[in-house]
Amino acid sequence: MSNEAFRLLSRGGVVFDKSKSDVQLFNKKKRPQGKDSSAVNSESGQIPVELDFFRYAQNNGKRKPSESSNQPKGKRRKTESDEEDEDEEASPDSKAPLPAPGPTRMQAVWALHSKEQKGTRTAHRVTTKGTNVPSHVDSFEGLKKYTIPSHLFANLTSSGYKEPTSIQSYCIPIMLEGRDIAAISPTGTGKTLAYLLPIFSKLGSPASSSSGDVGTGVRAVIVVPTRELAHQIHNECLKLAQGRKWKLVLFSKATANALSQKAARDKVDIIISTPLRLVAALQEGNLELNNVRHLVLDEADRMLDTEFMPQIQEIVAACSHSKLQKALFSATLPAGAERLAMEMLDDPVRVVVGLKDTPLPLIAQSLTYVADDPSKLPSLLTYLAQPYNPPVLIFTSTQTRATSLAEELVLNGISNVDCLHAGMTQKERDDSLSRMRKGESWVMITTEVMARGMDFKGVREVINYDFPTTIQSYVHRIGRTGRAGREGKAVTFFTDEDAPYLKMIANVILQSGFTVPDWILKLPKPSKLKRRQMGKVKRPDIVNPARKVGRRDAVKKRDMVAGSKRRSAKAAENSSESEEI
Numbered sequence: 098m099s100n101e102a103f104r105l106l107s108r109g110g111v112v113f114d115k116s117k118s119d120v121q122l123f124n125k126k127k128r129p130q131g132k133d134s135s136a137v138n139s140e141s142g143q144i145p146v147e148l149d150f151f152r153y154a155q156n157n158g159k160r161k162p163s164e165s166s167n168q169p170k171g172k173r174r175k176t177e178s179d180e181e182d183e184d185e186e187a188s189p190d191s192k193a194p195l196p197a198p199g200p201t202r203m204q205a206v207w208a209l210h211s212k213e214q215k216g217t218r219t220a221h222r223v224t225t226k227g228t229n230v231p232s233h234v235d236s237f238e239g240l241k242k243y244t245i246p247s248h249l250f251a252n253l254t255s256s257g258y259k260e261p262t263s264i265q266s267y268c269i270p271i272m273l274e275g276r277d278i279a280a281i282s283p284t285g286t287g288k289t290l291a292y293l294l295p296i297f298s299k300l301g302s303p304a305s306s307s308s309g310d311v312g313t314g315v316r317a318v319i320v321v322p323t324r325e326l327a328h329q330i331h332n333e334c335l336k337l338a339q340g341r342k343w344k345l346v347l348f349s350k351a352t353a354n355a356l357s358q359k360a361a362r363d364k365v366d367i368i369i370s371t372p373l374r375l376v377a378a379l380q381e382g383n384l385e386l387n388n389v390r391h392l393v394l395d396e397a398d399r400m401l402d403t404e405f406m407p408q409i410q411e412i413v414a415a416c417s418h419s420k421l422q423k424a425l426f427s428a429t430l431p432a433g434a435e436r437l438a439m440e441m442l443d444d445p446v447r448v449v450v451g452l453k454d455t456p457l458p459l460i461a462q463s464l465t466y467v468a469d470d471p472s473k474l475p476s477l478l479t480y481l482a483q484p485y486n487p488p489v490l491i492f493t494s495t496q497t498r499a500t501s502l503a504e505e506l507v508l509n510g511i512s513n514v515d516c517l518h519a520g521m522t523q524k525e526r527d528d529s530l531s532r533m534r535k536g537e538s539w540v541m542i543t544t545e546v547m548a549r550g551m552d553f554k555g556v557r558e559v560i561n562y563d564f565p566t567t568i569q570s571y572v573h574r575i576g577r578t579g580r581a582g583r584e585g586k587a588v589t590f591f592t593d594e595d596a597p598y599l600k601m602i603a604n605v606i607l608q609s610g611f612t613v614p615d616w617i618l619k620l621p622k623p624s625k626l627k628r629r630q631m632g633k634v635k636r637p638d639i640v641n642p643a644r645k646v647g648r649r650d651a652v653k654k655r656d657m658v659a660g661s662k663r664r665s666a667k668a669a670e671n672s673s674e675s676e677e678i
């Protein structure tokens with residue numbers, strides 16, 4: 098199916114507007130949600146017969162019957178994520194007692210200070226580590242002891258930011274005092290503002306209108322894994338930039354070309370980019386980073402993985418200013434990445450909000466058994482035939498499966514289906530994203546490309562159609578819902594092939610404060626080697642095996658159309674973007 102045909106078929110011409118009564122269409126029946134409900138959609142905590150091959154009942158599992166999922170208060174069961182961290186120095190956050198379950202716990206992470214929480218670190222569930230850690234603030238007003246330009250306060254207010262979130266109340270003072278930082282806070286808790294506000298504040302005013310020590314060339318660089326995220330952060334920058342002529346550059350091929358003139362790039366204040374794009378410009382001699390005073394790696398664990406590490410090393414080496422401040426942010430930072438992060442920072446402060454690598458308790462998580470891959474589509478169709486809360490974000494493991502699933506949903510009459518993955522042209526990706534932001538997409542099928550950082554306030558439900566490949570991927574994927582204090586729901590399909598890894602996800606669910614049936618906790622723990630295989634099963638490219646007939650021709654035609662569209666979009670992009678900066 099061509100992209101155009103797909104779009105026409107998938108659109109009912111209706112825009113979903115949560116402020117109107119549309120949402121009620123999907124809420125005819127309120128489904129139970131929350132901590133008291135089991136996190137697995139199978140027979141009330143009993144192992145489904147299909148999974149009996151684990152023979153946990155024959156004592157294959159290690160847990161004793163007394164280790165029920167309803168753990169005693171104040172005691173936290175050691176989980177898989179803890180085990181991954183076993184080799185690291187015990188961190189204060191792992192020792193902290195669990196806060197009370199339910200919304201109270203959420204408030205401890207998101208909200209700032211309910212009356213009883215005000216002012217205490219433990220109540221905030223924030224732990225800090227480092228020498229002479231600057232004190233946190235309880236309000237944006239509290240930042241007035243620092244020299245923060247008044248227009249920034251005005252811009253905070255006009256953007257609707259009344260009080261800092263926990264991560265902001267700790268990170269902003271630390272960054273304002275010039276310290277390097279590694280900050281870990283759950284998804285959707287405002288990490289972007291936590292680094293943008295101090296950067297804008299420290300830069301003071303645009304280089305073009307400043308008489309201070311501004312040097313020559315770009316002064317701040319924010320590096321993120323995807324162009325979509327870079328775009329989103331650029332938009333956040335624009336909110337803080339109102340009223341001043343900041344030169345903020347969302348780095349792309351076109352902007353890189355425009356900055357090939359040194360005079361043009363010397364006027365730039367902040368660049369937001371993906372690592373590859375930045376390194377390409379450095380290697381072509383079209384960019385210098387020797388005046389950079391602030392370097393942020395957002396989604397730090399992704400930035401420090403083997404794929405991006407060489408580029409990050411090159412970027413860090415190019416940032417040679419003696420007053421360089423480095424800041425790493427993420428919702429997850431496994432032990433290995435944290436070691437790399439700490440090596441990269443000078444006299445850092447480490448801030449952890451909540452529990453490391455743990456989703457917010459406001460996201461009601463559940464696991465749904467679907468036997469095998471062909472059974473997933475009917476299961477999803479059944480799910481979507483029930484009242485649901487659009488937009489729903491659905492994750493597949495590959496681009497081809499995302500496209501195939503989107504096509505299947507359209508052919509099955511689901512309205513307003515969209516698709517976004519890295520195999521699409523930039524224009525297709527942008528269009529898809531814009532439809533999502535406008536509320537025109539009710540069901541968005543995507544891949545890992547949207548798993549990190551993307552902020553869609555309205556996403557109420559996330560479905561992991563294909564099992565995630567790491568705990569971190571699970572945490573980030575489901576973190577697309579439950580943002581900025583809102584409730585969310587996350588459903589993960591698992592097949593027999595995924596079952597050996599079920600316990601790893603179940604442990605995360607448990608750690609978030611939900612109950613998990615005993616039979617899952619009694620499953621044998623996969624070995625370290627086996628854990629690396631999580632979610633990496635070979636899955637067919639198409640999600641509906643019955644549609645094989647005639648498909649090859651259809652796919653060929655689709656690829657030809659897509660190729661021709663890509664070429665014309667690229668040509669159009671090159672001519673229009675050369676005017677942009």
Ligand SMILES: Nc1ncnc2c1ncn2[C@@H]1O[C@H](COP(=O)(O)OP(=O)(O)OP(=O)(O)O)[C@@H](O)[C@H]1O
Pocket residue numbers: 257258259260261262265282283284285286287288289290427428549550551552554576580581
């Ligand atoms: N102080 C605040 N008050 C109200 N809303 C806020 C505040 N700070 C941030 N937000 C909003 O919270 C949402 C999530 O913020 P952000 O995208 O920065 O989260 P994040 O922690 O970076 O998430 P992720 O880990 O997924 O990248 C955004 O919509 C943002 O506008």
